[in-house]
Amino acid sequence: MLGLSLLISVAATAQQTKGGKRISSDLFGLFFEDINYSADGGLYAELVQNRSFEYTPTEQKSWNPYSFWEYTTTGHSYGKISVETNSPIHPSNPHYMVLDIEYIGKEAKFTGVSGVGLKNNGFAGMVVKTNEKYNFSVFARQLSKEPVSFNISLQTPKGKVLAETKFTTVSTDWKKYTANLVASESDENANLVVLATSEGKVALDVVSLFPEKTFKNRPNGLRADLAQLLADMKPRFIRFPGGCLAHGDGLGNMYRWKNTIGPIEERKEQRNIWGYNQTAGLGYFEFFQFCEDIGAKPLPVLPAAVSCQNSGNTWQIGGTGQRALPMSEMNEYIQEVLDLIEWANGPVTSTWGAKRAAAGHPAPFNLQYVGVGNEDKITPEFEQRFKMIFDAVKAKHPEIIVIGTVGPSPDGEDFEKGWRLANDLKIPVVDEHYYTSPEWFISHQNRYDTYKRNATHVYLGEYASWGNKMQNAIAEAAYMTSLERNGDVVRMASYAPLFAKKDYTQWKTDMVFFDNTTISLTPNYYVQKMFSANQGDYYFSNIISKDEKDPSQAVSCVQDSKSGDIILKMVNFGKEAKPFNINLMEFGKIASQAEQTIFSGSSEAENTLEKPNTVIPTTSVIKIKKVFDYSAPAMSLTVIRVKTKK
Protein backbone atom coordinates (compact mmCIF):
# COMPACT_ATOMS: atom_id res chain seq x y z
CA MET A 1 0.00 0.00 0.00
CA LEU A 2 1.29 3.44 -0.86
CA GLY A 3 2.20 5.76 2.01
CA LEU A 4 0.35 8.98 2.60
CA SER A 5 3.26 11.11 1.42
CA LEU A 6 3.32 9.33 -1.93
CA LEU A 7 -0.41 9.74 -2.23
CA ILE A 8 -0.03 13.48 -1.73
CA SER A 9 2.75 13.79 -4.31
CA VAL A 10 0.60 11.92 -6.85
CA ALA A 11 -2.06 14.58 -6.40
CA ALA A 12 -0.60 17.11 -8.86
CA THR A 13 -2.25 20.47 -9.26
CA ALA A 14 -5.76 21.07 -8.10
CA GLN A 15 -8.52 21.44 -10.61
CA GLN A 16 -10.89 24.38 -10.65
CA THR A 17 -14.15 23.77 -8.82
CA LYS A 18 -17.02 23.51 -11.29
CA GLY A 19 -20.64 23.43 -10.23
CA GLY A 20 -21.61 22.89 -6.63
CA LYS A 21 -23.19 25.36 -4.28
CA ARG A 22 -20.97 28.00 -2.68
CA ILE A 23 -21.00 27.51 1.07
CA SER A 24 -19.37 29.27 3.96
CA SER A 25 -15.62 28.93 4.19
CA ASP A 26 -15.85 29.68 7.92
CA LEU A 27 -18.22 26.86 8.79
CA PHE A 28 -16.55 24.90 11.57
CA GLY A 29 -14.71 26.60 14.40
CA LEU A 30 -14.30 26.58 18.15
CA PHE A 31 -16.17 27.99 21.12
CA PHE A 32 -13.88 28.84 24.02
CA GLU A 33 -15.25 29.83 27.40
CA ASP A 34 -13.48 29.91 30.75
CA ILE A 35 -15.82 27.33 32.27
CA ASN A 36 -14.63 24.12 34.01
CA TYR A 37 -11.19 25.75 34.66
CA SER A 38 -10.60 26.02 30.92
CA ALA A 39 -8.38 29.10 31.14
CA ASP A 40 -6.72 29.55 34.55
CA GLY A 41 -5.55 26.08 35.55
CA GLY A 42 -6.20 24.93 31.99
CA LEU A 43 -5.22 26.37 28.63
CA TYR A 44 -3.41 29.31 30.24
CA ALA A 45 -0.02 27.91 31.18
CA GLU A 46 0.52 29.89 34.41
CA LEU A 47 1.49 27.40 37.13
CA VAL A 48 0.95 29.63 40.18
CA GLN A 49 -2.55 29.85 41.56
CA ASN A 50 -3.71 33.20 43.02
CA ARG A 51 -0.51 34.81 41.78
CA SER A 52 -1.67 38.33 42.53
CA PHE A 53 -3.37 37.70 45.89
CA GLU A 54 -6.69 38.79 44.41
CA TYR A 55 -8.86 35.79 45.33
CA THR A 56 -11.99 36.78 47.26
CA PRO A 57 -14.87 35.12 49.12
CA THR A 58 -17.21 36.33 46.36
CA GLU A 59 -15.62 33.65 44.17
CA GLN A 60 -15.80 30.87 46.75
CA LYS A 61 -16.81 31.46 50.35
CA SER A 62 -13.62 30.07 51.83
CA TRP A 63 -11.33 32.03 49.48
CA ASN A 64 -9.35 35.17 50.30
CA PRO A 65 -6.08 36.78 49.16
CA TYR A 66 -4.06 34.17 51.10
CA SER A 67 -5.77 31.21 49.40
CA PHE A 68 -3.47 28.65 47.80
CA TRP A 69 -0.45 30.17 49.56
CA GLU A 70 1.16 28.46 52.50
CA TYR A 71 3.16 30.54 54.94
CA THR A 72 6.46 28.78 55.45
CA THR A 73 9.42 29.27 57.79
CA THR A 74 12.54 27.15 57.71
CA GLY A 75 15.61 26.76 59.95
CA HIS A 76 13.89 28.25 63.05
CA SER A 77 13.32 31.58 61.28
CA TYR A 78 10.25 33.67 62.02
CA GLY A 79 8.32 36.67 60.86
CA LYS A 80 4.84 37.55 59.71
CA ILE A 81 2.83 38.08 56.56
CA SER A 82 -0.03 40.40 55.71
CA VAL A 83 -2.02 41.33 52.63
CA GLU A 84 -2.01 45.06 52.01
CA THR A 85 -3.37 47.54 49.49
CA ASN A 86 -1.41 50.74 50.02
CA SER A 87 0.37 51.83 46.77
CA PRO A 88 -0.21 48.71 44.71
CA ILE A 89 1.52 48.08 41.37
CA HIS A 90 -1.62 49.22 39.63
CA PRO A 91 -5.11 50.20 40.83
CA SER A 92 -6.58 47.24 38.88
CA ASN A 93 -4.43 44.88 40.94
CA PRO A 94 -4.97 46.22 44.47
CA HIS A 95 -3.72 43.46 46.80
CA TYR A 96 -0.18 42.36 47.48
CA MET A 97 1.61 40.29 50.10
CA VAL A 98 3.99 41.78 52.66
CA LEU A 99 6.69 39.59 54.19
CA ASP A 100 8.08 40.95 57.44
CA ILE A 101 11.15 38.83 58.12
CA GLU A 102 12.01 39.31 61.80
CA TYR A 103 14.63 36.65 62.25
CA ILE A 104 16.56 34.28 60.02
CA GLY A 105 17.57 31.12 61.86
CA LYS A 106 21.26 30.46 62.20
CA GLU A 107 21.24 27.05 63.87
CA ALA A 108 24.30 25.13 62.73
CA LYS A 109 22.32 21.87 62.93
CA PHE A 110 19.96 23.04 60.18
CA THR A 111 21.52 22.22 56.84
CA GLY A 112 18.80 23.60 54.54
CA VAL A 113 18.06 27.19 53.52
CA SER A 114 16.72 29.24 56.46
CA GLY A 115 14.05 31.77 55.69
CA VAL A 116 10.53 33.12 55.79
CA GLY A 117 8.27 32.90 52.80
CA LEU A 118 5.47 31.41 50.79
CA LYS A 119 4.74 28.17 49.05
CA ASN A 120 2.32 27.62 46.16
CA ASN A 121 1.12 24.25 44.87
CA GLY A 122 -0.50 25.73 41.77
CA PHE A 123 -3.70 24.22 40.50
CA ALA A 124 -3.56 20.99 42.53
CA GLY A 125 0.14 20.45 41.87
CA MET A 126 2.66 21.98 39.50
CA VAL A 127 3.89 19.66 36.78
CA VAL A 128 7.60 20.04 36.13
CA LYS A 129 9.71 17.94 33.78
CA THR A 130 13.35 16.91 33.89
CA ASN A 131 15.69 19.40 32.22
CA GLU A 132 12.87 21.69 31.18
CA LYS A 133 13.03 25.38 31.82
CA TYR A 134 10.54 27.36 33.92
CA ASN A 135 10.38 31.13 33.84
CA PHE A 136 9.89 32.70 37.24
CA SER A 137 8.97 36.33 37.80
CA VAL A 138 7.82 38.43 40.72
CA PHE A 139 7.22 42.08 41.48
CA ALA A 140 8.86 43.20 44.71
CA ARG A 141 8.96 46.49 46.58
CA GLN A 142 11.53 46.72 49.34
CA LEU A 143 9.88 48.19 52.44
CA SER A 144 12.89 48.06 54.76
CA LYS A 145 16.13 50.00 54.44
CA GLU A 146 18.03 46.77 53.98
CA PRO A 147 17.68 44.88 50.72
CA VAL A 148 15.95 41.51 51.06
CA SER A 149 17.51 38.38 49.58
CA PHE A 150 15.43 35.53 48.19
CA ASN A 151 15.88 31.89 47.44
CA ILE A 152 13.40 30.69 44.83
CA SER A 153 12.99 26.97 44.38
CA LEU A 154 10.92 24.23 42.88
CA GLN A 155 10.43 21.48 45.41
CA THR A 156 8.81 18.08 45.66
CA PRO A 157 6.04 17.71 48.28
CA LYS A 158 8.71 16.28 50.61
CA GLY A 159 10.92 19.32 50.16
CA LYS A 160 13.52 17.96 47.76
CA VAL A 161 14.87 20.87 45.73
CA LEU A 162 14.45 20.36 41.96
CA ALA A 163 15.72 23.78 40.92
CA GLU A 164 16.72 26.97 42.68
CA THR A 165 17.86 30.51 42.08
CA LYS A 166 18.51 33.66 44.10
CA PHE A 167 17.95 37.38 43.86
CA THR A 168 18.17 40.43 46.11
CA THR A 169 15.89 43.45 45.99
CA VAL A 170 17.45 46.63 44.66
CA SER A 171 14.58 49.08 44.80
CA THR A 172 12.06 50.59 47.14
CA ASP A 173 9.72 50.93 44.16
CA TRP A 174 7.88 48.07 42.52
CA LYS A 175 10.33 46.22 40.31
CA LYS A 176 10.06 43.00 38.34
CA TYR A 177 12.65 40.29 39.05
CA THR A 178 12.98 37.33 36.71
CA ALA A 179 14.89 34.06 36.75
CA ASN A 180 14.99 30.70 34.98
CA LEU A 181 14.68 27.41 36.80
CA VAL A 182 15.63 24.11 35.20
CA ALA A 183 14.09 21.09 36.91
CA SER A 184 16.54 18.30 37.76
CA GLU A 185 13.72 15.76 37.98
CA SER A 186 10.11 15.44 36.91
CA ASP A 187 7.37 15.85 39.47
CA GLU A 188 3.61 16.20 39.02
CA ASN A 189 3.00 17.75 42.40
CA ALA A 190 5.78 20.29 42.76
CA ASN A 191 5.65 23.50 44.77
CA LEU A 192 7.12 26.90 44.09
CA VAL A 193 8.82 28.21 47.23
CA VAL A 194 9.59 31.92 47.54
CA LEU A 195 11.80 32.23 50.60
CA ALA A 196 13.23 35.48 51.97
CA THR A 197 16.66 34.62 53.39
CA SER A 198 17.60 37.94 54.99
CA GLU A 199 15.90 40.08 57.60
CA GLY A 200 13.82 43.00 56.39
CA LYS A 201 10.43 43.79 54.97
CA VAL A 202 9.24 43.43 51.41
CA ALA A 203 6.04 43.53 49.36
CA LEU A 204 5.45 40.88 46.68
CA ASP A 205 2.94 40.66 43.87
CA VAL A 206 2.26 38.75 40.61
CA VAL A 207 4.35 35.75 41.56
CA SER A 208 4.45 33.83 38.32
CA LEU A 209 5.91 30.63 36.93
CA PHE A 210 5.51 29.52 33.32
CA PRO A 211 6.98 26.60 31.47
CA GLU A 212 9.30 27.92 28.77
CA LYS A 213 7.65 25.43 26.41
CA THR A 214 4.30 27.07 25.91
CA PHE A 215 2.46 26.79 22.60
CA LYS A 216 4.83 28.33 20.04
CA ASN A 217 6.99 29.35 23.03
CA ARG A 218 4.92 32.48 23.54
CA PRO A 219 5.56 34.35 26.79
CA ASN A 220 2.44 34.49 28.98
CA GLY A 221 1.40 31.63 26.74
CA LEU A 222 -0.77 28.57 26.50
CA ARG A 223 -0.32 24.99 27.65
CA ALA A 224 1.30 23.43 24.60
CA ASP A 225 -0.53 20.08 24.59
CA LEU A 226 -4.00 21.60 24.97
CA ALA A 227 -3.34 24.34 22.42
CA GLN A 228 -1.94 21.82 19.94
CA LEU A 229 -5.05 19.64 19.97
CA LEU A 230 -7.06 22.72 19.04
CA ALA A 231 -4.59 23.61 16.30
CA ASP A 232 -4.90 20.05 14.97
CA MET A 233 -8.60 20.67 14.36
CA LYS A 234 -7.77 23.47 11.90
CA PRO A 235 -10.72 25.53 13.11
CA ARG A 236 -11.78 28.40 10.87
CA PHE A 237 -12.59 30.66 13.83
CA ILE A 238 -12.46 30.81 17.60
CA ARG A 239 -15.22 32.41 19.60
CA PHE A 240 -14.27 33.84 23.02
CA PRO A 241 -14.58 34.60 25.93
CA GLY A 242 -17.98 32.84 26.29
CA GLY A 243 -20.85 31.95 26.78
CA CYS A 244 -22.40 33.39 29.88
CA LEU A 245 -18.96 34.55 30.96
CA ALA A 246 -19.26 37.29 28.32
CA HIS A 247 -22.39 38.96 29.66
CA GLY A 248 -21.69 38.13 33.30
CA ASP A 249 -23.48 37.65 36.59
CA GLY A 250 -24.79 41.18 37.04
CA LEU A 251 -23.53 44.37 35.44
CA GLY A 252 -20.35 44.51 37.51
CA ASN A 253 -19.38 41.05 36.29
CA MET A 254 -19.57 41.68 32.54
CA TYR A 255 -16.41 40.75 30.67
CA ARG A 256 -14.88 44.11 29.75
CA TRP A 257 -12.17 43.51 27.17
CA LYS A 258 -10.10 46.54 28.12
CA ASN A 259 -9.45 45.01 31.56
CA THR A 260 -7.78 42.05 29.87
CA ILE A 261 -5.05 43.65 27.76
CA GLY A 262 -1.71 45.23 28.59
CA PRO A 263 0.89 43.99 31.08
CA ILE A 264 -0.54 41.22 33.26
CA GLU A 265 0.16 43.19 36.44
CA GLU A 266 -2.27 45.86 35.20
CA ARG A 267 -5.13 43.55 34.31
CA LYS A 268 -8.21 43.34 36.44
CA GLU A 269 -9.01 39.96 37.94
CA GLN A 270 -12.63 39.19 38.58
CA ARG A 271 -15.06 36.59 39.74
CA ASN A 272 -15.74 34.09 37.03
CA ILE A 273 -19.48 33.53 36.55
CA TRP A 274 -18.75 29.80 36.94
CA GLY A 275 -17.62 30.24 40.54
CA TYR A 276 -13.91 30.82 40.56
CA ASN A 277 -11.32 33.49 39.81
CA GLN A 278 -10.37 34.76 36.41
CA THR A 279 -6.92 36.35 36.19
CA ALA A 280 -7.48 37.64 32.64
CA GLY A 281 -3.91 36.51 31.99
CA LEU A 282 -5.45 34.76 29.01
CA GLY A 283 -6.98 37.99 27.79
CA TYR A 284 -7.94 39.52 24.48
CA PHE A 285 -4.36 39.86 23.23
CA GLU A 286 -3.66 36.20 23.91
CA PHE A 287 -6.95 35.09 22.31
CA PHE A 288 -6.22 37.08 19.16
CA GLN A 289 -2.62 35.89 19.08
CA PHE A 290 -3.69 32.26 19.42
CA CYS A 291 -6.22 32.66 16.60
CA GLU A 292 -3.51 34.05 14.39
CA ASP A 293 -1.08 31.31 15.42
CA ILE A 294 -3.45 28.58 14.26
CA GLY A 295 -4.98 30.34 11.27
CA ALA A 296 -8.43 30.84 12.83
CA LYS A 297 -10.48 34.03 12.60
CA PRO A 298 -11.07 35.73 15.95
CA LEU A 299 -14.69 35.98 17.02
CA PRO A 300 -14.95 38.08 20.18
CA VAL A 301 -18.40 38.17 21.77
CA LEU A 302 -19.16 41.36 23.67
CA PRO A 303 -22.04 41.89 26.08
CA ALA A 304 -25.01 43.68 24.55
CA ALA A 305 -24.91 46.06 27.55
CA VAL A 306 -27.11 43.69 29.55
CA SER A 307 -26.11 41.03 32.04
CA CYS A 308 -27.08 37.37 31.95
CA GLN A 309 -30.79 36.85 32.64
CA ASN A 310 -29.78 34.21 35.18
CA SER A 311 -27.74 36.72 37.21
CA GLY A 312 -28.01 36.09 40.96
CA ASN A 313 -29.00 32.48 40.30
CA THR A 314 -32.39 33.64 39.07
CA TRP A 315 -32.55 30.67 36.71
CA GLN A 316 -34.21 29.07 39.75
CA ILE A 317 -37.10 31.54 39.46
CA GLY A 318 -37.35 31.89 35.71
CA GLY A 319 -34.33 33.97 34.72
CA THR A 320 -35.42 37.40 35.91
CA GLY A 321 -31.91 38.67 36.59
CA GLN A 322 -31.09 40.58 33.41
CA ARG A 323 -29.82 44.07 34.24
CA ALA A 324 -29.17 46.76 31.66
CA LEU A 325 -26.50 49.44 31.64
CA PRO A 326 -28.11 52.81 32.33
CA MET A 327 -28.62 54.94 29.22
CA SER A 328 -26.22 57.48 30.67
CA GLU A 329 -23.42 54.89 30.29
CA MET A 330 -24.29 53.75 26.79
CA ASN A 331 -22.15 56.23 24.86
CA GLU A 332 -19.12 55.14 26.80
CA TYR A 333 -20.03 51.49 26.31
CA ILE A 334 -20.52 51.89 22.57
CA GLN A 335 -17.14 53.57 22.39
CA GLU A 336 -15.68 50.52 24.14
CA VAL A 337 -17.06 48.33 21.36
CA LEU A 338 -15.69 50.63 18.65
CA ASP A 339 -12.35 50.79 20.43
CA LEU A 340 -12.08 47.01 20.20
CA ILE A 341 -12.30 47.22 16.44
CA GLU A 342 -9.64 49.93 16.41
CA TRP A 343 -7.48 47.90 18.78
CA ALA A 344 -7.72 44.85 16.51
CA ASN A 345 -7.52 46.48 13.10
CA GLY A 346 -6.51 50.12 13.47
CA PRO A 347 -3.16 51.54 12.36
CA VAL A 348 -0.38 51.81 14.92
CA THR A 349 -0.91 55.56 14.83
CA SER A 350 -4.43 55.20 16.26
CA THR A 351 -4.95 55.29 20.03
CA TRP A 352 -5.96 51.65 20.34
CA GLY A 353 -3.88 50.33 17.47
CA ALA A 354 -0.88 51.76 19.30
CA LYS A 355 -1.74 49.64 22.35
CA ARG A 356 -1.84 46.53 20.17
CA ALA A 357 1.54 47.49 18.74
CA ALA A 358 2.92 48.12 22.24
CA ALA A 359 1.91 44.58 23.15
CA GLY A 360 4.10 43.32 20.30
CA HIS A 361 1.68 43.14 17.38
CA PRO A 362 1.94 46.17 15.08
CA ALA A 363 0.17 44.36 12.21
CA PRO A 364 -3.62 44.35 12.37
CA PHE A 365 -5.38 41.20 13.52
CA ASN A 366 -7.91 41.37 10.63
CA LEU A 367 -10.98 41.18 12.80
CA GLN A 368 -14.06 40.47 10.67
CA TYR A 369 -16.70 39.27 13.12
CA VAL A 370 -17.96 40.75 16.37
CA GLY A 371 -20.63 39.01 18.42
CA VAL A 372 -22.94 41.25 20.42
CA GLY A 373 -24.82 39.48 23.19
CA ASN A 374 -24.96 35.87 24.33
CA GLU A 375 -28.31 34.07 24.34
CA ASP A 376 -29.82 37.08 26.12
CA LYS A 377 -33.44 37.37 27.08
CA ILE A 378 -34.93 39.52 24.33
CA THR A 379 -36.40 42.30 26.46
CA PRO A 380 -37.13 45.89 25.39
CA GLU A 381 -33.99 46.92 27.32
CA PHE A 382 -31.91 44.42 25.37
CA GLU A 383 -33.42 45.42 22.03
CA GLN A 384 -32.82 49.11 22.62
CA ARG A 385 -29.19 48.62 23.60
CA PHE A 386 -28.43 46.05 20.94
CA LYS A 387 -29.77 48.42 18.27
CA MET A 388 -27.63 51.28 19.56
CA ILE A 389 -24.48 49.15 19.43
CA PHE A 390 -25.40 47.60 16.08
CA ASP A 391 -26.13 50.98 14.45
CA ALA A 392 -22.89 52.48 15.78
CA VAL A 393 -20.74 49.60 14.48
CA LYS A 394 -22.52 49.60 11.13
CA ALA A 395 -22.00 53.34 10.74
CA LYS A 396 -18.33 53.42 11.71
CA HIS A 397 -17.24 49.97 10.56
CA PRO A 398 -19.49 48.70 7.77
CA GLU A 399 -16.78 46.09 7.04
CA ILE A 400 -17.44 44.32 10.36
CA ILE A 401 -20.00 41.51 10.43
CA VAL A 402 -22.06 41.80 13.60
CA ILE A 403 -23.47 38.60 15.03
CA GLY A 404 -26.66 39.00 17.05
CA THR A 405 -28.28 36.52 19.42
CA VAL A 406 -31.61 34.67 19.51
CA GLY A 407 -31.82 33.20 23.00
CA PRO A 408 -30.71 29.93 24.57
CA SER A 409 -33.03 27.47 22.78
CA PRO A 410 -33.77 26.20 19.27
CA ASP A 411 -37.28 27.67 19.49
CA GLY A 412 -39.55 29.52 21.92
CA GLU A 413 -40.17 33.12 22.87
CA ASP A 414 -36.63 34.53 22.86
CA PHE A 415 -35.81 32.64 19.69
CA GLU A 416 -38.80 34.16 17.90
CA LYS A 417 -38.27 37.64 19.27
CA GLY A 418 -34.58 37.45 18.45
CA TRP A 419 -35.28 36.44 14.86
CA ARG A 420 -37.90 39.18 14.53
CA LEU A 421 -35.28 41.71 15.62
CA ALA A 422 -32.75 40.18 13.23
CA ASN A 423 -35.17 40.58 10.34
CA ASP A 424 -36.14 44.13 11.34
CA LEU A 425 -32.56 45.31 11.74
CA LYS A 426 -31.17 43.12 8.95
CA ILE A 427 -28.54 41.71 11.29
CA PRO A 428 -26.09 39.83 9.05
CA VAL A 429 -25.76 36.75 11.31
CA VAL A 430 -27.42 35.53 14.52
CA ASP A 431 -26.21 33.06 17.10
CA GLU A 432 -28.44 30.04 17.81
CA HIS A 433 -27.80 27.74 20.79
CA TYR A 434 -29.12 24.32 21.65
CA TYR A 435 -28.15 21.49 23.96
CA THR A 436 -30.48 18.56 23.47
CA SER A 437 -30.78 14.80 22.94
CA PRO A 438 -29.03 12.78 20.21
CA GLU A 439 -32.48 11.85 18.90
CA TRP A 440 -33.28 15.54 18.44
CA PHE A 441 -30.19 15.99 16.29
CA ILE A 442 -31.12 12.96 14.19
CA SER A 443 -34.71 14.05 13.69
CA HIS A 444 -33.96 17.72 12.96
CA GLN A 445 -31.50 17.30 10.12
CA ASN A 446 -33.80 19.29 7.86
CA ARG A 447 -33.95 22.29 10.22
CA TYR A 448 -32.07 24.70 7.97
CA ASP A 449 -33.35 23.38 4.64
CA THR A 450 -36.27 25.80 4.85
CA TYR A 451 -34.46 28.85 6.23
CA LYS A 452 -34.58 31.91 3.94
CA ARG A 453 -31.40 31.99 1.87
CA ASN A 454 -30.88 35.71 1.26
CA ALA A 455 -31.58 36.95 4.74
CA THR A 456 -29.84 36.80 8.11
CA HIS A 457 -27.38 33.93 8.31
CA VAL A 458 -26.94 31.54 11.22
CA TYR A 459 -24.03 31.05 13.55
CA LEU A 460 -24.77 27.87 15.50
CA GLY A 461 -22.61 29.15 18.33
CA GLU A 462 -23.30 26.49 20.96
CA TYR A 463 -24.61 23.01 20.44
CA ALA A 464 -24.09 19.52 21.78
CA SER A 465 -26.14 16.44 22.37
CA TRP A 466 -26.37 15.40 25.97
CA GLY A 467 -23.38 13.17 26.40
CA ASN A 468 -19.89 12.16 25.37
CA LYS A 469 -20.60 8.67 24.14
CA MET A 470 -20.16 7.44 20.61
CA GLN A 471 -23.90 7.77 19.93
CA ASN A 472 -23.79 11.46 20.90
CA ALA A 473 -20.87 12.16 18.64
CA ILE A 474 -22.35 10.30 15.69
CA ALA A 475 -25.72 12.04 16.09
CA GLU A 476 -23.81 15.33 15.97
CA ALA A 477 -21.94 14.11 12.89
CA ALA A 478 -25.22 13.40 11.10
CA TYR A 479 -26.41 16.89 12.00
CA MET A 480 -23.14 18.43 10.82
CA THR A 481 -23.68 17.02 7.33
CA SER A 482 -26.88 19.07 7.32
CA LEU A 483 -24.89 22.14 8.33
CA GLU A 484 -22.64 21.58 5.32
CA ARG A 485 -25.66 21.07 3.08
CA ASN A 486 -27.00 24.36 4.40
CA GLY A 487 -23.65 26.08 4.40
CA ASP A 488 -25.17 28.86 2.28
CA VAL A 489 -27.25 29.92 5.28
CA VAL A 490 -25.32 28.44 8.22
CA ARG A 491 -22.18 30.49 8.20
CA MET A 492 -20.49 29.14 11.30
CA ALA A 493 -20.93 26.44 13.94
CA SER A 494 -19.10 25.58 17.15
CA TYR A 495 -19.61 22.74 19.63
CA ALA A 496 -19.78 23.81 23.29
CA PRO A 497 -18.29 23.80 25.83
CA LEU A 498 -14.76 23.00 24.81
CA PHE A 499 -12.64 22.11 27.85
CA ALA A 500 -13.32 20.56 31.24
CA LYS A 501 -10.76 19.96 33.96
CA LYS A 502 -11.07 16.87 36.11
CA ASP A 503 -12.54 17.70 39.53
CA TYR A 504 -13.44 21.23 38.39
CA THR A 505 -16.17 20.46 35.88
CA GLN A 506 -19.34 22.53 36.08
CA TRP A 507 -20.89 21.49 32.78
CA LYS A 508 -21.31 17.78 32.19
CA THR A 509 -20.94 17.36 28.45
CA ASP A 510 -17.73 18.85 27.07
CA MET A 511 -15.39 18.26 24.15
CA VAL A 512 -12.05 17.68 25.87
CA PHE A 513 -11.40 16.49 29.42
CA PHE A 514 -8.01 17.02 30.98
CA ASP A 515 -6.04 17.19 34.18
CA ASN A 516 -2.56 18.57 34.75
CA THR A 517 -0.90 15.78 32.79
CA THR A 518 -3.49 13.80 30.83
CA ILE A 519 -5.98 14.56 28.09
CA SER A 520 -9.07 12.61 27.13
CA LEU A 521 -10.42 13.46 23.70
CA THR A 522 -14.11 12.63 23.55
CA PRO A 523 -15.77 11.02 20.52
CA ASN A 524 -17.35 14.45 20.04
CA TYR A 525 -13.85 15.95 19.66
CA TYR A 526 -12.94 13.44 16.97
CA VAL A 527 -16.13 14.14 15.05
CA GLN A 528 -15.54 17.89 15.28
CA LYS A 529 -11.97 17.42 14.12
CA MET A 530 -12.96 15.22 11.18
CA PHE A 531 -15.35 17.92 9.98
CA SER A 532 -13.23 20.90 10.86
CA ALA A 533 -10.02 19.63 9.29
CA ASN A 534 -11.99 18.58 6.20
CA GLN A 535 -13.96 21.67 5.24
CA GLY A 536 -14.83 22.74 1.75
CA ASP A 537 -16.33 25.85 0.24
CA TYR A 538 -18.54 24.18 -2.39
CA TYR A 539 -21.29 21.70 -1.64
CA PHE A 540 -22.33 19.00 -4.10
CA SER A 541 -25.59 17.11 -3.80
CA ASN A 542 -26.35 13.70 -5.33
CA ILE A 543 -22.76 12.48 -5.16
CA ILE A 544 -23.40 9.94 -2.43
CA SER A 545 -26.50 7.75 -2.65
CA LYS A 546 -28.10 6.36 0.48
CA ASP A 547 -31.50 5.14 1.61
CA GLU A 548 -33.38 8.45 1.69
CA LYS A 549 -36.00 7.08 4.06
CA ASP A 550 -33.45 6.16 6.72
CA PRO A 551 -32.65 9.14 9.00
CA SER A 552 -29.80 7.21 10.60
CA GLN A 553 -27.84 7.68 7.37
CA ALA A 554 -26.44 11.09 6.51
CA VAL A 555 -24.01 12.20 3.83
CA SER A 556 -22.31 15.23 2.40
CA CYS A 557 -19.82 16.05 -0.30
CA VAL A 558 -17.82 19.27 -0.35
CA GLN A 559 -14.88 20.49 -2.35
CA ASP A 560 -12.12 22.74 -1.11
CA SER A 561 -11.44 25.14 -3.98
CA LYS A 562 -7.89 25.87 -2.81
CA SER A 563 -6.63 22.29 -2.91
CA GLY A 564 -9.27 20.93 -5.27
CA ASP A 565 -9.83 18.07 -2.81
CA ILE A 566 -13.24 16.41 -2.81
CA ILE A 567 -14.33 15.44 0.67
CA LEU A 568 -16.95 12.76 1.23
CA LYS A 569 -18.61 12.24 4.60
CA MET A 570 -20.83 9.30 5.43
CA VAL A 571 -22.58 8.84 8.75
CA ASN A 572 -24.26 5.72 10.00
CA PHE A 573 -26.15 6.16 13.29
CA GLY A 574 -27.62 2.66 12.95
CA LYS A 575 -26.77 -0.60 14.69
CA GLU A 576 -25.72 -2.39 11.49
CA ALA A 577 -23.44 -1.58 8.57
CA LYS A 578 -25.15 0.49 5.83
CA PRO A 579 -24.40 0.65 2.09
CA PHE A 580 -23.56 3.89 0.27
CA ASN A 581 -22.71 4.47 -3.37
CA ILE A 582 -20.36 7.22 -4.47
CA ASN A 583 -20.38 8.68 -7.97
CA LEU A 584 -17.63 11.18 -8.77
CA MET A 585 -18.34 11.31 -12.54
CA GLU A 586 -19.13 15.03 -12.46
CA PHE A 587 -15.61 15.84 -11.33
CA GLY A 588 -12.65 15.82 -13.71
CA LYS A 589 -9.65 13.57 -13.14
CA ILE A 590 -9.18 12.19 -9.68
CA ALA A 591 -6.31 10.39 -7.99
CA SER A 592 -6.70 6.63 -7.84
CA GLN A 593 -6.03 6.59 -4.14
CA ALA A 594 -7.66 8.52 -1.33
CA GLU A 595 -7.24 9.07 2.37
CA GLN A 596 -9.96 7.40 4.38
CA THR A 597 -10.67 8.04 8.07
CA ILE A 598 -13.16 5.83 9.85
CA PHE A 599 -14.45 6.52 13.31
CA SER A 600 -16.71 3.81 14.69
CA GLY A 601 -17.51 2.08 17.96
CA SER A 602 -20.35 0.83 20.10
CA SER A 603 -23.03 3.39 20.94
CA GLU A 604 -22.07 3.47 24.60
CA ALA A 605 -18.31 3.69 24.06
CA GLU A 606 -16.54 6.69 25.52
CA ASN A 607 -13.04 7.84 26.37
CA THR A 608 -11.97 8.71 29.89
CA LEU A 609 -8.81 10.06 31.48
CA GLU A 610 -8.07 6.55 32.69
CA LYS A 611 -8.83 4.97 29.28
CA PRO A 612 -8.39 7.80 26.77
CA ASN A 613 -8.14 5.62 23.65
CA THR A 614 -11.22 3.41 23.80
CA VAL A 615 -12.51 4.90 20.55
CA ILE A 616 -10.25 6.68 18.09
CA PRO A 617 -10.46 7.21 14.34
CA THR A 618 -8.19 5.23 12.04
CA THR A 619 -6.76 6.59 8.80
CA SER A 620 -5.57 4.61 5.81
CA VAL A 621 -5.01 5.00 2.09
CA ILE A 622 -7.54 3.26 -0.13
CA LYS A 623 -7.87 2.65 -3.86
CA ILE A 624 -10.87 4.32 -5.44
CA LYS A 625 -12.64 4.61 -8.78
CA LYS A 626 -14.98 7.29 -10.04
CA VAL A 627 -17.90 5.13 -8.97
CA PHE A 628 -17.61 2.91 -5.94
CA ASP A 629 -19.57 1.37 -3.10
CA TYR A 630 -18.87 1.87 0.55
CA SER A 631 -20.22 -0.03 3.51
CA ALA A 632 -20.22 2.19 6.61
CA PRO A 633 -19.81 0.32 9.89
CA ALA A 634 -22.48 0.62 12.56
CA MET A 635 -22.33 3.87 14.57
CA SER A 636 -19.72 5.52 12.44
CA LEU A 637 -18.47 8.58 10.62
CA THR A 638 -16.29 8.07 7.55
CA VAL A 639 -14.40 10.82 5.76
CA ILE A 640 -12.81 10.10 2.39
CA ARG A 641 -10.56 12.81 0.98
CA VAL A 642 -9.98 12.54 -2.75
CA LYS A 643 -7.30 14.49 -4.60
CA THR A 644 -8.18 15.91 -8.00
CA LYS A 645 -5.81 16.18 -10.95
CA LYS A 646 -5.50 18.53 -13.89
Ligand code: AHR
Ligand atom coordinates in the same frame (compact mmCIF):
# COMPACT_ATOMS: atom_id res chain seq x y z
O1 AHR B 1 -21.63 26.37 27.17
C1 AHR B 1 -22.01 26.54 28.50
C2 AHR B 1 -23.05 27.62 28.64
O2 AHR B 1 -24.22 27.27 27.96
C3 AHR B 1 -22.71 28.96 28.06
O3 AHR B 1 -21.95 29.74 28.91
C4 AHR B 1 -24.03 29.58 27.82
O4 AHR B 1 -24.01 30.51 26.76
C5 AHR B 1 -24.94 28.41 27.57
O5 AHR B 1 -26.09 28.48 28.32
